[in-house]
Amino acid sequence: MAGGIDRRLVYNVDWVLLGATLALTLVGVAMIYSATHTGRSPDLYLKQLALVGVGTVGLAVAASLDYRRLADRAMLLYGLSVAALVYVLRFGPVIAGTRRWILIGGFQLQPSELVKLAAAVFAAKVFSEYRQETLGLWDVALPGGAVGLLAVLIARQPDLGTAACLVPLFLAVAFLAGLRMRAVFGLATVMILLAALTWPLLKDYQKTRIYTFLDPSLDPRGAGYQKIQSQIAVGSGGLTGRGFLEGSQAQLGYLPARHTDFVFSVLAEEAGFVGVVVALALYLLVLWRMLETARLARDRLGAFLVAGITGSFAFQVVYNVAMVAGLVPVKGLPLPLMSYGGSSVLSSLMGIGLVLSVRMRRFAN
Amino acid sequence: MRIYEDLRVVQARLAVLQALAVVLVTALVIQFWNLQVVRARHFRDLAENNRSRLVTLAAPRGALLDREGHVLVGNRPSFSVVLNPEHADDLDRVVARLATTLGVGEATIRERLARRQPYRPVVVKTDASLAEVSALEVRRKELPEVSVVVVPLRSYPLASAAAHALGRVGEITERQLQLPEFQGLAPGSLVGQAGIESRYNHELMGRDGFRRVIVNSHGVEVTEAERQSPDDGPSLTLGIDASLQAVMEKAFEGRAGSAVALDPRTGEILAMTSTPAYDPNEFTTGIDASLWASLATDPRTPLMNRVIQGAYSPGSTFKIIAATAALEEGLITPATTFYCPGYLNVYNTTFHCTHSHGVMDLRRAIANSCNVYFYQVGIRLEISRLAKWAKLMGLGAPTGVDLPHEGTGLMPSPEWKMRLFKTPWYAGETVSVAIGQGQVSATPLQMARVAAVIANGGFLVHPHLVKATAARPFAAEAPVSLGIRPETIAAVKEGMRAVVAEGTGWRARLQAVEVCGKTGSAQVVAKSRLEKSPNDFEMLPHGWFLAFAPADDPKIVLAVLVEHGRSGGESAAPVARQILAHFFGLDRTPGPAGDGPADTEAED
Numbered sequence: 027m028a029g030g031i032d033r034r035l036v037y038n039v040d041w042v043l044l045g046a047t048l049a050l051t052l053v054g055v056a057m058i059y060s061a062t063h064t065g066r067s068p069d070l071y072l073k074q075l076a077l078v079g080v081g082t083v084g085l086a087v088a089a090s091l092d093y094r095r096l097a098d099r100a101m102l103l104y105g106l107s108v109a110a111l112v113y114v115l116r117f118g119p120v121i122a123g124t125r126r127w128i129l130i131g132g133f134q135l136q137p138s139e140l141v142k143l144a145a146a147v148f149a150a151k152v153f154s155e156y157r158q159e160t161l162g163l164w165d166v167a168l169p170g171g172a173v174g175l176l177a178v179l180i181a182r183q184p185d186l187g188t189a190a191c192l193v194p195l196f197l198a199v200a201f202l203a204g205l206r207m208r209a210v211f212g213l214a215t216v217m218i219l220l221a222a223l224t225w226p227l228l229k230d231y232q233k234t235r236i237y238t239f240l241d242p243s244l245d246p247r248g249a250g251y252q253k254i255q256s257q258i259a260v261g262s263g264g265l266t267g268r269g270f271l272e273g274s275q276a277q278l279g280y281l282p283a284r285h286t287d288f289v290f291s292v293l294a295e296e297a298g299f300v301g302v303v304v305a306l307a308l309y310l311l312v313l314w315r316m317l318e319t320a321r322l323a324r325d326r327l328g329a330f331l332v333a334g335i336t337g338s339f340a341f342q343v344v345y346n347v348a349m350v351a352g353l354v355p356v357k358g359l360p361l362p363l364m365s366y367g368g369s370s371v372l373s374s375l376m377g378i379g380l381v382l383s384v385r386m387r388r389f390a391n
Numbered sequence: 392m393r394i395y396e397d398l399r400v401v402q403a404r405l406a407v408l409q410a411l412a413v414v415l416v417t418a419l420v421i422q423f424w425n426l427q428v429v430r431a432r433h434f435r436d437l438a439e440n441n442r443s444r445l446v447t448l449a450a451p452r453g454a455l456l457d458r459e460g461h462v463l464v465g466n467r468p469s470f471s472v473v474l475n476p477e478h479a480d481d482l483d484r485v486v487a488r489l490a491t492t493l494g495v496g497e498a499t500i501r502e503r504l505a506r507r508q509p510y511r512p513v514v515v516k517t518d519a520s521l522a523e524v525s526a527l528e529v530r531r532k533e534l535p536e537v538s539v540v541v542v543p544l545r546s547y548p549l550a551s552a553a554a555h556a557l558g559r560v561g562e563i564t565e566r567q568l569q570l571p572e573f574q575g576l577a578p579g580s581l582v583g584q585a586g587i588e589s590r591y592n593h594e595l596m597g598r599d600g601f602r603r604v605i606v607n608s609h610g611v612e613v614t615e616a617e618r619q620s621p622d623d624g625p626s627l628t629l630g631i632d633a634s635l636q637a638v639m640e641k642a643f644e645g646r647a648g649s650a651v652a653l654d655p656r657t658g659e660i661l662a663m664t665s666t667p668a669y670d671p672n673e674f675t676t677g678i679d680a681s682l683w684a685s686l687a688t689d690p691r692t693p694l695m696n697r698v699i700q701g702a703y704s705p706g707s708t709f710k711i712i713a714a715t716a717a718l719e720e721g722l723i724t725p726a727t728t729f730y731c732p733g734y735l736n737v738y739n740t741t742f743h744c745t746h747s748h749g750v751m752d753l754r755r756a757i758a759n760s761c762n763v764y765f766y767q768v769g770i771r772l773e774i775s776r777l778a779k780w781a782k783l784m785g786l787g788a789p790t791g792v793d794l795p796h797e798g799t800g801l802m803p804s805p806e807w808k809m810r811l812f813k814t815p816w817y818a819g820e821t822v823s824v825a826i827g828q829g830q831v832s833a834t835p836l837q838m839a840r841v842a843a844v845i846a847n848g849g850f851l852v853h854p855h856l857v858k859a860t861a862a863r864p865f866a867a868e869a870p871v872s873l874g875i876r877p878e879t880i881a882a883v884k885e886g887m888r889a890v891v892a893e894g895t896g897w898r899a900r901l902q903a904v905e906v907c908g909k910t911g912s913a914q915v916v917a918k919s920r921l922e923k924s925p926n927d928f929e930m931l932p933h934g935w936f937l938a939f940a941p942a943d944d945p946k947i948v949l950a951v952l953v954e955h956g957r958s959g960g961e962s963a964a965p966v967a968r969q970i971l972a973h974f975f976g977l978d979r980t981p982g983p984a985g986d987g988p989a990d991t992e993a994e995d
Contacts, residue, residue: 258441260423261430265428274441274605278442278607279608280442299424299428303420309416310412314412314413317405317409320405321402323398325398329398329405333405344416351419351423351426353422
């Protein structure tokens with residue numbers, strides 16, 4: 027596994043991806059400071075900074091791993107994932123009505139975040155074993171079922187947002203692996219039809235019940251309140267923003283979950299449209315470089331691994347930012363790299379570490 | 392050896408994913424452009440509404456002071472419980488908790504919430520008790536949306552005394568909100584709804600201030616962004632003399648009626664009462680529907696200000712006008728005599744007098760209130776000249792007193808009758824009008840003004856309550872000379888002096904001060920009906936007494952009307968005496984012994 031001495035490895039580090047990633051984490055730290063400096067825990071930004079440090083170490087470790095060696099242990103990782111998720115469901119402490127965490131030495135670890143990486147390794151390994159050019163629905167059924175099991179276990183915590191991340195993760199890998207376009211559209215059509223047909227049949231209180239069942243962490247004032255307050259924050263930011271630490275929505279507490287899921291609202295309010303464009307440009311740069319890495323990967327395994335990680339990462343970014351802008355329903359889903367939260371930061375950075383690992387080894391044997 | 396896999400499909404599909412990433416991020420940028428640039432102003436306003444809250448600083452209404460500076464109407468601090476519903480976590484819970492803590496119905500609170508203006512706090516309870524306020528303080532943490540503000544509330548230390556003159560305040564009505572004079576006032580504002588409070592509402596209100604405060608998401612004030620202090624309403628000084636008012640009220644205890652005292656030289660109102668009355672303190676926090684209904688439908692009309700709204704037959708007090716008119720028109724002299732056999736047959740009708748007075752000159756006719764004498768005067772004056780003089784002396788038109796909704800009374804004339812009834816005037820009607828019966832009616836204030844004309848030597852005064860603001864005196868309209876000859880004034884005054892000295896008004900006599908007066912009784916029903924049921928209180932005539940004193944240099948004019956007092960000499964003159972005695976500092980002197988002329992027969 028030790029390949030750090032190989033000059034070609036260092037030469038092929040994607041410094042642009044790394045730079046953009048770390049820039050986003052620092053923007054996140056600044057926004058967390060803005061969101062919490064007057065509150066009950068004014069030093070959360072320092073904790074986040076420390077977590078970014080730990081995450082960067084994780085990133086380095088992941089980058090130094092040879093992803094092929096890792097993929098050899100895909101079944102073991104999958105088994106460990108299932109075990110960890112079952113353990114959490116059975117023995118995890120109940121925090122805010124959910125069982126998501128394992129307590130290790132005073133730290134809360136959210137296994138589902140790391141399971142995403144394991145799922146990407148697992149899916150990449152399974153699909154890279156296929157030798158045919160195109161895949162039908164039946165070819166994806168088995169790995170789909172395996173990843174689906176992970177999603178169900180996570181959804182039971184309940185943590186629908188993280189569970190949902192596994193869908194684009196899996197689809198991205200399957201798509202690259204040659205899933206027939208017909209099958210892609212077929213899957214998409216079936217899912218959309220199913221949702222569209224059942225949703226109107228539900229009564230409002232049933233919808234509310236489903237929401238609250240799936241995500242009890244919803245603010246008691248109702249999801250509508252969060253959406254409105256976030257839109258007000260974003261809109262009132264205007265072109266150039268109200269200034270760092272000057273956003274009334276963030277500073278007076280109108281924004282809910284402003285250092286976690288709605289951290290982007292703080293950015294939008296205080297840095298305005300200009301800041302939003304810069305941040306989104308950085309995220310697009312990250313996504314673009316990740317997909318470039320997939321394109322440059324020396325083998326299908328590497329390309330699929332990167333695609334899986336990218337799929338989940340992209341989904342989280344797009345959904346979270348769309349939620350902040352009031353385009354999609356409010357779900358508990360952190361913004362990768364910026365939201366406060368150890369497991370999310372660690373998982374995101376380690377994922378990027380794996381992407382770096384693929385690129386570093388594009389010429390390696 | 393390196394084995395390169397075939398990655399063409401992978402690479403083609405990666406291009407699709409890259410394009411998808413660009414499309415999605417672009418879509419997000421467009422949405423942010425829409426929110427942050429296109430609709431930025433809208434959201435900036437919403438953010439501003441979120442965080443800033445306007446708190447009204449109510450300006451205390453100006454106090455009403457009596458002529459000595461005693462407070463007639465003031466303000467007291469009160470607690471109002473207000474609710475800021477914008478950021479209530481759970482409004483239902485807050486409403487339920489408030490309802491139990493304050494003892495206010497949930498429905499009432501909800502109704503107030505429904506009527507509120509956006510981002511304005513809702514007053515849930517006015518004039519909350521200390522116990523209620525402390526109960527709320529205990530729950531401060533649970534109910535951050537609820538706050539208690541100190542609001543000046545109107546207080547009427549005199550309670551029901553002079554209630555009709557001073558008036559009352561009440562919540563602004565829907566109709567008033569549309570009027571230009573109430574522009575800029577919010578629903579729920581307290582404005583004057585009667586009396587001086589209403590007439591001088593604009594002057595008394597001052598200007599409310601406000602605080603614009605920044606609140607956090609729990610509705611807790613973080614800082615104050617802006618403050619404009621309220622401008623207190625200026626106080627008004629009235630001509631009312633609180634102690635005279637108190638004596639007047641006391642004199643009316645247990646009776647219905649009204650009285651007004653004027654300074655005959657200026658028209659300043661020194662005291663006025665109308666009973667039954669109400670306590671304006673009960674209205675200060677807004678109208679209680681059941682209380683209002685009971686006052687408004689009470690057959691004794693406690694809301695009516697009888698001094699300016701009661702239209703009564705002036706009865707024999709009208710003889711002052713008839714005498715003045717006849718003297719001025721040169722139809723009689725003070726020495727002119729008529730013989731009174733106790734009746735007069737004229738125009739095929741018999742007009743009665745109380746009894747046979749014998750030969751009467753003007754002085755004795757006024758003193759004894761001889762009807763026959765004034766029948767003769769009326770016949771000679773005819774209705775046109777009688778009406779002219781009555782109108783000159785203020786009948787049939789509002790006096791212009793500074794109170795709202797003043798009545799006019801009525802001075803009939805042939806034109807009036809033709810217009811209203813399409814029938815010609817009969818000469819016989821003039822005979823009735825000459826002694827103040829028939830269609831003629833007047834308010835007590837109008838009759839006080841008539842007495843003032845004799846008292847001040849021929850000037851029609853403009854009665855008014857307000858004397859001065861805090862800063863400067865009010866310029867009251869000067870009394871208008873009616874051009875009456877001094878001889879006329881002297882002759883009528885002489886008659887009025889005799890009324891008290893030896894006539895029907897003897898009960899108003901004071902030992903040290905010479906009082907002039909005129910009694911009267913206003914028939915409520917036709918005489919024949921009264922004779923049928925002489926003990927039915929509702930059918931008894933009202934008793935009038937007009938007075939001024941001292942005779943040589945009058946400083947006070949009085950009109951007293953006691954409803955169903957039978958005769959003025961019997962019922963109204965003693966009331967007038969009490970008031971006059973106090974005015975001249977003679978409270979402790981005993982009243983005249985019961986040795987005057989007989990009552991009911993002696994007057995009409």
